[in-house]
Amino acid sequence: MSDASPSDHDPLTFLDESDPEKQASLSYWSVLIADDEPDVHQVTLLALKDMEVEGRRLKFFHAYSGEEARTLLMQEKDIAVILLDVVMETEDAGLRLVHAIRKELKNTCLRIILRTGQPGYAPEIDTILRYDINDYKTKAELTRTRLFTSMTSAIRAFHQIQQLEISRHCLGMILDATTRWEPAQGLTHFAQDVITEICAMLSIPVSGLVCTMEGETPVILAGAGPHAAFTGKKLSHIDDRRIRDSIEETLRLRQHQLTNGLCLYLHDPQTRAMAVFVDKTLPTEKLQLQLIDILCQHILTGFEKARLYQKIRQTAFEDPLLGIPNRARFLMEIDKGHTESGMLALLDIDGFADINSILDQNFGDTVLQAVSQRLKKNFSEKVFIARISSDVFGLLGPEKEVHSDRIREVFLPPFLIGEESLRLSATSSLIPLPDNSLSAATILKNAGVSLKQAKRFNRGKVVFYDPKHVTAARDRMQMLSQLRQAFTSERLFLMYQPIVNLKTGRITAAEALLRWRNDNGDFIPPDRFIPLAEQSGLMVAIGEWVMRTAFRFLKSLSAIASQDFRIAINVSQTQFREPDFAPKLFQAMEDCGVEPSRVEIELTESVAIDSLERIKPTLGAVCQAGVSIAMDDFGTGYSSLSVLHQLHINRLKIDRAFVSGPGCRLDSQGIAATVLQLAEKLSLQTIGEGIEEESQRKALLEMGCTEGQGYLFSRPVAAEAFEKLLKKQM
Structure with missing residues (x-):
């Protein structure tokens, strides 16, 4: 918790103070920072200074507890994004606030x-699924670049959801104003309704056209009666010259034509020019132009509703x-449940994330x-094709089309992207x-689980769904949840295996x-x-x-362990990749009071050869501090002499x-002998693992x-x- 009172901190915004009028005219994305550490607020402000998304700057609000954030959210209704600390006044303050946002504040x-x-x-995956959370990161992960990326994605998502909510609200208003027409059926259907309604008003048989301009060309939006077959075609396809001339003249002069049939001109700044023709000629004196104008406005309103329905439908159901x-x-x-749809397929483009990051997003879109x-x-029209997520496509169709061979054929020829x-x-x-x-959701979820399994073990292949995949995924999730709980409740523990001098039998280290x-x-x-x-x-x-626990154990052995006794710690690839690994290691040694010369970290070959140039600075810093490095499980990976030469x-x-x-040889022809000869050439010390018999020693x-060791x-x-083993040795 911060020592400063939250009320002492006013919301901060980064404005261009040189132009007050410009400030007043700017619109902002409102962002709430909820964290009990003032330093986090300041660092976030500095990281996001001058950031713009979709032409808008950011306006910041600040809360220093979950309760304060909740009160602020009740007052400020237009906040787009909240950067929320999980642990504030309580360990679950952040998650409780998430629950309040979604369930109580709606x-x-x-x-x-x-x-x-x-x-x-916080249980990461479960939390995100339950509460509709955009992102979950440790503060160490949120570098300036990642924070920019997460913020941009979140604001764009907020804007899209906000626009959809506005559209839905408008849809509710439209549905309340029910008329005889049905604009929700789409533009074509609504246009046919307009023709039918006008013909009913004039007590004539249904016969007419609605035309709209596609560039410079009149196109028939809808036809009714004898003209129904012309829907979607160009006006030039109409054989009747009288009808064509009436519509063309209406669109050219931008006014109603009342001589060769009744042709109404419809246009306002929000719509393209349209002409509504019904095949009925009336004497001018019998027409009340004011009523025609009212009718046209009513039709325009209906078309606007139809377009709104169409836009909402596209937003909801179209990529x-x-x-x-x-x-x-x-x-x-x-x-x-179409009878022809017997097979569902999900296709995930391999390496698409690299395409987006290495090239650019526009190229990825292409x-x-x-x-x-x-x-x-x-695929034929019988196969339903959809975009399921970023680079995942879905296919739904008959088994004779949706099968592995046809899917492979899609990716056999190269794709021409630009040049x-x-x-x-x-x-x-x-x-x-x-x-x-x-349910459809369950079927798609099962297919998704199978796809993830394929991405892990059969990349680039087509695999069939196996119920075991779902069971395995569920087991992994349960185990991960139990592991998080075990870590937070301190049910993980360390054991120590002695490393001995093969000649004297003296214990020299502990792993x-x-x-x-x-x-x-x-x-x-x-x-x-x-x-x-x-x-x-x-x-x-x-x-x-693990580091701190092992270091405290090493410190506790000071009275019984020799001065050169060391502790060996396994470091995972994920841990070693962290940019602050070395500083955390040094801090842990200092806090626990252990000398770097008595610490050894063990890396696997996969860590050593992965992104060599990126890890060399970390290795150099660790070695320079006096910590020794051991390569674990040597000989099972892909290390080369050049890699060993470059590493510390x-x-x-x-x-x-x-x-x-099984089948190993402990003689001059065995792999162990080769490794030992290599170590001697490179002046490296060696440890043999898995020694079970005296002959092996x-x-x-x-x-x-x-x-x-073994x-x-x-x-x-x-x-x-382990302490008893050391005391016995003494």
């Missing part, structure tokens, strides 16, 4: 960006970029348009449509190993929960906890597969390996048991 337009300095307090149905329309089509056109070309030839691939999932026992026992008392293997923690972003917080590695850990694995020692010496043990 505010569905406001976009919410959750920020937290303490990952793990604005591609002009094809969107997800909502796709769900409706599934619910229709790629999506090209894919959309290719899909429409390769560039681009080869694309897609990962797809296929799911047969069951009977009506499942800290993360363990988790669930509520049932069962151990969850690390290879199951650590990947989940990495994918969800939780591993960064867990990794820092102190030790190589020979993977257990080459020490005690002797063989490694004879080949030049200095240290080892069940021959000790299994991983709790802190107290």
Whole structure:
């Protein structure tokens, strides 16, 4: 919580003070910063200074608690985005405010960006799904660029939702003003109603046309009676010269024509010029021009309503970029249960995020348009095509068309994007449509789960839906939720495995190993929960906890451990990529009072070879501070001599597969010997993993390996048991 009273902080806006009149004329996007740390407010203001979205600047409001933010939101109705801290006066203050916004204040337009300095307090995916949250990031993740990106996306989403709400409100007003005409049926249907109604007023058979201008060419919007077949065609297709001349003259002179039939001119600044013709000639003296004008205004109002209905329908059910149905329309089509629609497919363009980020969004839009056109070309009208999300398309149609071979054919030829030839691939999932026992949302969700599974394990392939995928996804979500709970309630713990000198048997180090026992008392293997923690972003917080816990343990051994005793900590790829990894490591060592020379971090080969240029500065800083680096599981990845030469590695850990694995050889011809020879050439120290037998220890020692760990010496043990091992050694 901030020491300053929230009332002492007035809302701040960044204005151009040199031109007061310009200030008054500007419109703004209102943004609420809800955080109990004043520094966060100031940093956010500096990061977003001079930001414009859709031609508007930002106006900031400030709240320093959840309750203050709630009061402000009740007063300010036009706030577009809230940057909301999860943990304020209470650990769940932010989430309680989200609930109040959506459920109590009934505010569905406001976009919410959750920020937290303490990952793990908020169940990320569940929170976003339950409360309609735009984004959820740790404060460390929200760099200026990411904050700009999140803010731009949120404001645009707010604007779209706001416009849709306005459109829906207008739709409600229109429905209240019910007339005999039905503008909701669309422009063509409404135009036919207009002809029918005018003919009924004049007591003549239904016969007429409504024309509109398409550029310089009159086009028949709707025909009724004998002219119904001309709907959608050019006026020149009408054989009757009298009718053509009457309509053309009306549009050219921009006035009603009452001689060769009744032809009304309709136009206002919001519509294109139109002519309504009915085949009836009346003496001028029998017509009251004032009544004609009233009728025209009534017709114009109806056309405006019809256009509004059409726009709302397009907004609700059509993708604005591609002009094809969107997800909502796709769900409706599934619910229709057409007998011809026996198969559903989802197509996800591989690497589309890279196309958007490396090239630009306009190029990405062009790629999506090209894919959309290719899909429409390769599939018949029996196949319903929609855009489900950013780069995911949906197909719904008969099995003889929607199948794996046809989908592959779509991406075989290169796509011509401007002047560039681009080869694309897609990962797809296929799911047969069951009977009506499942809802459209459930069917689409199952297809989506299958698609995600395919993206993880069968990239670029077409896979069929398997119910096991849904079960596996549900299990992962449950495990992730349990892991978050276990972390916040301190049910994770460390065990320590001794590393010994192979010659003397003296314990020289301890490797800290993360363990988790669930509520049932069962151990969850690390290879199951650590990947989940990495994918969800939780591993960064867990990794820092591991560091500090291990360092405190090392400090507690000061009286019984030798001066060169060290603690080894595994660092995940996600954790090491964090830009502030090195500062956090140094701070943790300082806080716990341990010397850098007694700390060793273990990296896997995948960490070492991933984005080498990006991680070299971090490795350099860590080594310069005196912390040693060990490459874990060496020989199982893709390291090369050039990579090893460039990295600040102190030790190589020979993977257990080459020490005690099936078929391994512990002689001069084995992989372990090759690794040891390489380490000697590079002046690197070595540790053999997985030593289970005395013969393995002797063989490694004879080949030049200095240290080892494995069940021959000790299994991983709790802190107290490890202390006993050290005391026994003394």
